Amino acid sequence: GNHVLMAAADFDPVLMDLFEIEVDYQSLEDSLPYRLYGAGWDDRIYLLPPTAGGAYFSTWDSRYVEARGRYGQRSTNVLEAFEGDGSIIFCTTPLLFSNYYLLQENTPEYLAGILALLPASGGPVYWDEYYKKENLARQRRRSRDRDESPGLLAYFMQQPALRWGLLLGAVSLLLYTLFEAKRRQRVIPVIEPLPNTTLEFTRTVGRLYFQRSDHHNLGSKRIKALLEHIRARYFLRTEVLDDAFIRALAGKSGLPEADIRLLCRHIDRFRQQDQVSENQLIELNQYIESFYRQAAR
Incomplete structure (x- = not known):
């Protein structure tokens, strides 16, 4: 014969199955009109914030349950279920009972209409909350047990x-990575660089000319190599070995002008002769080698 008012967005499944009640949810963006069904409340409309709603009753057993309130067009949020001489009032907008919404303009009168569904029996009223210390402690223990459970x-x-x-699997994977997963390639043969035989070839040709006593030809080649060296290193023209050439070569090579002049004189004298002796070839070679040594300092 007692009467209960329950305000929550979700209810116990056993209680829901008893009255064949189902709850659905929706997203609200604008304020909606709230209405109550009962003596003196049918014509009143309460415009409440959208955050107050969201859950609503979609189905219920009409033999034992009656709709007592709704918001919007067809979103029922208040039901009254009858059991024997008592009743249970379900409300899916529990936020309306919070301090914040009680400060809104229409909320107190709307909540008064919901509370008016309870009969004025004059007996004691028991107020109960889900978030009591016992429930909070139980939730903390469950959370701690989940955290401490082994992974x-x-x-x-x-x-x-x-x-x-x-x-064993980790060690096998490590060994495979070290020995089998490394990059494989065939052995690249070592190719020895080709020997530089230019100097040996030059010496051989020089000995050949010297043995044949072709001193003039050998000296001409020595002069040609010297002039090519001067053109490549000092960027001088070597067609005419005149005073201008001697001064320019002395300035760029850093050698005394007298030594350059003596070298050019021997070159001109060698060119003018058709036949030269072995001593003349050796003397010319000494002047050329002396130029190379002094210019390289």
Whole structure:
């Protein structure tokens, strides 16, 4: 014979199945009109914030349950279920009972209409909240138990067979990575660089000319190589070995002008002769070698 008012967005499944009640949810963006069904409340409309709603009753057993309020067009938010001489009032907008919404303009009168559904029996009224200390402590214990429960890896390490299997697999993977997954390629043969035989060839040709006593030809080639060296290194024209050439070569090579003049004189004298002796060839070669040595300092 008692009467209960329950305000929540979700209810106990056993209680819901008893009265075949189902709850759905929707997203609200604008304020909606709220209405109550009962003596003296049918014609009143309360415009409340959209955040107050969202949950609504979609179905119920009409043999034992009656709709007592709705918001919007067809979103029923208040039901009254009858059981024996008592009743249970379900409300899906619990936020309306909070301090914030009680400060809104229409909320107090709307809540007064919901509370008016309870009969004025004059007996004691019991107020109960879900978020009591006992429930909060129970939730903390459940959360702590979930956090302390071993994970998958911890469970593997606790079981000897699984632990050894996991370690063996890790070691096998490491060995495979070290020995099998490295890059493979065929051995590249070492190719020895070709020897520089230019100097040996030059010496051989020089000995050949010298043995044949072709001193003039050998000296001409020495002069040609010297002039090519001067053109490549000092960027001088070597067609005419005159005073201008001697001064320019002395300035760029850093050698005394007298030594350059003596070298050019021997070159001109060598060119004018058709036949030269071995001593003349040796003397010319000494002047040329002396120029190379002094210019390289």
